[in-house]
Amino acid sequence: MSSAPNTKQTPKPNSYAHAPRLPEADPISLADLVRPGAPIELEIGPGRGGFLFERLAAVPDLCMLGFEIRRKWATIVDDKLKAAGLGERARVFSEDARVALPRLPAASLSRIYIHFPDPWWKKRHEKRLVVNPTLLPNVARALVPGGELFVQTDVEDRAAEYQAAIDAFEGLTPVAGGPRLEENPFLARSPREHRAMKDGLPIHRLLYRKP
Numbered sequence: 001m002s003s004a005p006n007t008k009q010t011p012k013p014n015s016y017a018h019a020p021r022l023p024e025a026d027p028i029s030l031a032d033l034v035r036p037g038a039p040i041e042l043e044i045g046p047g048r049g050g051f052l053f054e055r056l057a058a059v060p061d062l063c064m065l066g067f068e069i070r071r072k073w074a075t076i077v078d079d080k081l082k083a084a085g086l087g088e089r090a091r092v093f094s095e096d097a098r099v100a101l102p103r104l105p106a107a108s109l110s111r112i113y114i115h116f117p118d119p120w121w122k123k124r125h126e127k128r129l130v131v132n133p134t135l136l137p138n139v140a141r142a143l144v145p146g147g148e149l150f151v152q153t154d155v156e157d158r159a160a161e162y163q164a165a166i167d168a169f170e171g172l173t174p175v176a177g178g179p180r181l182e183e184n185p186f187l188a189r190s191p192r193e194h195r196a197m198k199d200g201l202p203i204h205r206l207l208y209r210k211p
Helices: 050-059 069-085 095-101 123-128 135-141 155-169 191-198
Strands: 041-043 061-067 090-093 109-115 145-151 204-209
Touching: 041 050, 050 061, 050 069, 050 090, 050 191, 061 095, 095 135, 109 135, 123 191, 135 145, 145 155, 155 204
Parallel strands: 041 061, 041 109, 061 090, 109 145
Antiparallel strands: 145 204
């Protein structure tokens, strides 16, 4: 009697197992990541990298970092930056910002962007929210004096949550006339922002500054 065929498949190797990661040093020397001497901005959750590329094109003397928790997109975007000749000005790392931000030198970033975060709606997912009281002290610590935090969402309830959390944090203050902005002043848009504008959706923008 013949035995049943073995239908167990060999697992495929993970194509992104070697996604770019930050150096092990703590604190990290930013001069080991991007060209030294230039202002450095950080995007938390750059996804497919649309905002990074637009921002780098708009401000040629700027350097940027991205912390993307998904290894696939961190790898793809970091490779695209290098292929475009931008590897000395920008890098994307497969990192959780909540863990990575405390490892950056204090007062090292001129601006931090968080575009359309937190696509989770159930109560049990609240602990996963990016903009929360745990993240904010690390944001303020990493920003230079006068540095800024810019947050966007197309969901008003989320915007209200973010605003309440940041308003309650003493390390950041609304910009003059803010924190709500009608327009994005940074000469670059994320893919989600482009889609929201095309679909006529309202975009809620918050801008805060480190005193």
